[in-house]
Amino acid sequence: MSILQELEKRILFCDGGMGSLLQQAGLKPGELPGVWNMTHPEVLVQIHRDYLEAGADIVTTNTFGVDRLKYNEHTKYPLKPVVEAAVKNAREAIALSGKKAYVALDMGPTGKLLKPLGDLEFEDAISLYREVVEAGVEAGADLILIETMSDTYETKAAVLAAKEACSLPVFVTVTFDERGKLLTGGSPASVAAMLEGLGVDVLGMNCGLGPAQMREILQELLAVSSIPVMVNPNAGLPRSENGETVYDIDAEEFAAIMEEIVDMGARIAGGCCGTTPEHIRKVYERCRTKIPVPVIRKRRTVVSSFAQAVEIGKTPVIIGERINPTGKSKFKQALREHNLEYILQEGVTQQENGAHVLDVNVGLPEIDEPSMMEEVVRELQSILDLPLQLDTSDPIAMERAMRVYNGKPLINSVNGKEESMKAVFPLVKKYGGVVVALCLDENGIPETAEGRLEIARKIFRRAEEYGIGPENILIDALCLTVSSDSKGALTTLETLRRVRDELGGKTILGVSNISFGLPQREIINSAFFTMAMECGLNAAIINPNSEAMMRAYYSFRALMDLDPQCGEYIQKYGQQNRAGTQTGSQFSKSPSSPEGASVEAAAREGGPAEALETGIEKGLREQASAAVGELLKEKDALEIINSHMIPALDRVGKGFEQGTLFLPQLLMSAEAARAAFDIIKEKMAASGVKQESKGSIILATVKGDIHDIGKNIVKVLLENYSYEVLDLGKDVPPERIVEEAVKNQVRLVGLSALMTTTVPSMEETIRQLREKAPWARVMVGGAVLTQEYADTMGADRYCRDAMASVAYAEALFGNQEKQE
Incomplete structure (x- = not known):
């Protein structure tokens, strides 16, 4: 019987967190977990076996984050042998357990944004994932698990790679925030529409939230999904205790909420960060005899964007x-x-x-x-x-x-x-x-x-x-x-x-x-x-x-x-005046035109100032560049920045915070503003005027973490607000960050971490900054962080998104100016 046939008959159970258990076994901060497949196979076999004996039907290979960007012919441990060893370890654990179980080839984000928002080509992303799939299938994986995805575009690349390289079942779980949104703005409905269209076999969510926070989002997902749903939460929310990451839900409480989740309709129950074999055992004991809620084909006619x-x-x-x-x-x-x-x-x-x-x-x-x-x-x-x-x-x-x-x-x-x-x-x-x-x-x-x-x-x-x-x-x-x-x-x-x-x-x-x-x-x-x-x-x-x-x-x-x-x-037509002209409708910009008003026409009517602001707000680079060129003929550069560009960026930021705009639109607005800034810089350089920087800020992804999506987004926005950003890149040792902070007397340091295993590096960096650069303020962000977690590490500010970083910088450097 195949896993999909079993799934029709009963609840299946997935394993839990891998990273935290590897840390307990001695994985050092910044050390690549995939290497342990070859250097410490006995540890991996034991972890898999512990989950199997706790009741797991599915064990996930230790290949999260394994791709050619980090494991290649130039490294000691190339991709294919690492993947082969991961599958072999899982297979050995199943044999030792004596039970029937399935090996899921685990694939996660590459750590890069795809073009045009980032620098990774869509086809290159497909290629990165395809190499992992081919190696995993050849080694004997039973299914493909694409997990912890925060961008539908990268998710699609991974799914296409899996579908084009093999015929194994494909399971996909994404990571929602507490508002039920992906990093790039996807909703449960848009995610389900795309994934079902691509023909995945199971969809769901994992990481980011505990089971209690996932319940409401699960309700939305179940309402629109026509295929089985998988739920792998964290063991609640993380915090730091004595340099170690701990979670706030024990196994008993976790299992109690997971029982509710299964009763709601989840067909696969497991765990993510912080969940141990004991968490899975308790879930298995509560849910193993439950009759699954039927999966109903919704027959909704749906199209979707990101x-x-x-x-x-x-x-x-x-x-x-x-x-x-x-x-x-x-x-x-x-x-x-x-x-x-x-x-x-x-x-x-x-x-x-x-x-x-x-x-x-x-x-x-x-x-x-x-x-x-x-x-x-x-x-x-x-x-x-x-x-x-x-x-x-x-x-x-x-x-x-x-x-x-x-x-x-x-x-x-x-x-x-x-x-x-x-x-x-x-x-x-x-x-x-x-x-x-x-x-x-x-x-x-x-x-x-x-x-x-x-x-x-x-x-x-x-x-x-x-x-x-x-x-x-x-x-x-x-x-x-x-x-x-x-x-x-x-x-x-x-x-x-x-x-x-x-x-x-x-x-x-x-x-x-x-x-x-x-x-x-x-x-x-x-x-x-x-x-x-x-x-x-x-x-x-x-x-x-x-x-x-x-x-x-x-x-x-x-x-x-x-x-x-x-x-x-009423909202559309309630503002009509007695003459019948619409003063409050969407057509008020050009009421006489049968074609309505175009953005370009509206900008012409409002002059270059409105064209610039509209160009920035809508992410129209060429319009913003052309408009600022016209404005420079009549206005001072700093006046243009302060009176038109910054207010436009602020409106975009407010829309992002309110959830009416999403990350791609935020970034394209920033790119339009950057294009306009480039024109201004050329003009100022030609006239001998130098633009004043509001201050210097260090940004870095901490030691061991190769994900720089969040850091790069923050960098773009801070530069648009006239800050000088010293970007130290990713996988940066604490000593390097401290050295740069001391050398440049930097007032603000921004640290990013996406993986649970690298959070200790962030904590160590903060400790060293406090010791050697006590004047520096530290803001932190990343998918695994919370306000409480940031507080326990001693950070000055937790920034849940890029705009929060801008707001903190504005407050910090604004206060500095007042003091001076």
Whole structure:
């Protein structure tokens, strides 16, 4: 019986924390744990065996953090032998235990952010993970466990590596913070949508939180998941006692809460940092006879970005149509000139005006569509958190876009032609997605609703053969121009009704097709849009910058009881003045324009100052650079920084703290500000003026820790706030940090640690700083830290995110200025 078959019948149990047990066995701070697979195999075998005898069905190999970046041909212990030894140790433990159990090849984060936020290419990340998978599979692993992931993009790279390199089951657990968000902003719904689309066998969460903090997040995850869920919490929250990391929940309390978690619906229960064989034993004793809660296929039609999941159902979804060259001369020009900034501005404007999903079509005969499609998708998803509709008839462009897409996309499109279904359905099966299905086939577009329904039925049948359920199909009833076929609208509306009522399917339309060739097209479009929604239209490809279309949308929602107490309608239109001009709506920037206001147009109206601030807030680098160049003609550089750039960054930071903006947007805003700063620096250098630094700050990832994501994010933000950052890198010994602090008389030191095993290095660094650089303040951050943990180590400030680091620096150096 395979592990997936067993999982259908009973609760399975995973092992617990590895790092803390290795530390107890003598692993030194900063020593690479994977090396112990070869130098101390007996220790690893015993740890695995202890967990197995405690009740674990799954033991995870000691390969967390093992990849070519740290274990390669230039090191004493290369990757393949380390992985082989890890699997061998787990296998030996199972043999000694005498029980049936499974070896999970453990893979975690690389410690790097992927481009464009970081410096690691997406395909390079896939390659790093694939090497581990190939070595682990060859050595005899039973399944792949991808765990402690905090970025959906890196998670996708790991999943693709596993799926492309082997046929073993793939389990994935991510790390949420107490708000139920990943480091890069992902939610339980967006994570589940992407992972299920990619075809993983089990999803769940681990690390970061204790079981009590995971309960509420688990409820969200179970509500949207259609596959088994795995939960591996920490043993509560960590703190430091006498130089050792301890956790605040003992085995009995841990097991009591894990019993509740199993009763809620978790199918695999285990532990992470701080959990010992005793923790797992208690969980096993409480839960081994429990009958699992059935896993129910939710049949939700969902598309997602890195941060948002958009369900296509009762409430109609708006798909912005403006990133499409059809009938748009300016857009065609932008494509020919490779003007990505214009495309990004179109995306930002549509999001501001109410789009839930953005259509992306870059097909022109004279350009390289696959390359452009991939590039535009990368750029859009770096500054916007809306899901995208990948709109192309080129299978190569489609696959390249789907591969780099960070989430579960909408795919436009497939049709009833056998050639189309053979090209598109394998891509949807591999990468995940909701696919638009056009009601046409080799015989063209049927004139009747019944003919279109028959094609829809055929598409549903063929999709099912590929393992694609009807919930991942949107039927396009096809909307032909009414000026050439007076019955065309009636046929489309009937098709919509019958797909809803007879097939139980979801529908989509390109609404504006109805009015080609007619004057005042918005009149026809908005009326037809309302009629289509009443007939069951679930998703509409429209221009969200059109006031008439959005009025129809919000009015329909209010009238159909989809907008409780008309709250959203009132919010949008409650500020109208007597003359009918909207002073408080999203269209107030350009009320006379039928196309609505673009970011670029709004910036022009507000002048270079508004263009600069908007460019920074939206992450538009070229706009910010151009605007600051114009401002420098009339304003002093320091005035521009203090009056426009810093306030814009502050607003972005506030949005991040409130959870309305996420890490990718924060970083792209910082990059836009950096681009503007570069222009200012050039101007100041040419004039002989030197920009004053607010002060020097040391940043370092502590000894033994090779993860520098958090440190690098903090660095970018601090530099934008005019601090001089001395970046010492990662895996930095305490002595080096102290030496630099003394030499430069630095007032503030920022320390980062992601791994439990390296926290003692952080504590030792703080101890040495107190002794030799007592004037220096220390701020600490990292996934394993808490306020209490930071306090017990003697840090001056715990910074839960990058903006908290900026706030502390501003307070510290601001007070210094006042004292002086």
